[in-house]
Amino acid sequence: AIWMTQSPSLLSASTGDRVTISCRMSQGISSYLAWYQQKPGKAPELLIYAASTLQSGVPSRFSGSGSGTDFTLTISCLQSEDFATYYCQQYYSFPRTFGQGTKVEIK
Amino acid sequence: EVQLVESGGGLVQPGGSLRLSCAASGFTVSSNYMSWVRQAPGKGLEWVSVIYSGGSTYYADSVKGRFTISRHNSKNTLYLQMNSLRAEDTAVYYCARDHVTYAFDIWGQGTMVTVSS
16 A cells, blocks of 8 residues: 655644645655545545646645655645644555645634 | 445444445446555555456455455445454444555545444
């Protein structure tokens, strides 16, 4: 299985901040990396696939980068609706694996 | 409208069984990879199982031999048969389309499974 290390686990930030979340793989996965946002009591929602492609309808303040083993999700200007938990996920191979999650909370 | 709707969750005793359903609309289940993903209370996401468009299946080690994924093509519905349930299987179970390009791009709303005596 491919192991993923997502950091930080908790991120305290203010509206308007630029925030970055990292995800590191135990082996290379090319660009088969997705990012999800999850709000309490709701299903995850796809933000980014193929490491850097924005899902339709996702605001442009979200961006993704990286390939191989190191990936990053950036929110350029945090909005109130962005306070949530974010997960990375590899779909290069089975078993599919997720990062441990990053909770973005209001500072 | 493209959507997935799960059902079948509930309270079950340890050692018991439960079958979850996931009804799809707006796309064809049998033409896609379809996965189950679960989330224990207060925890992260854990992939459980996949059924390929060709019908092959794959399971997480934690459920292998106890859970069975299947589909009914004419009903456009995905299933997860869960046997020998344990307390650690307690979670919200989501079905999701597992796209080769778009990852998990369509999710159901989730159904809660509680394993407790």
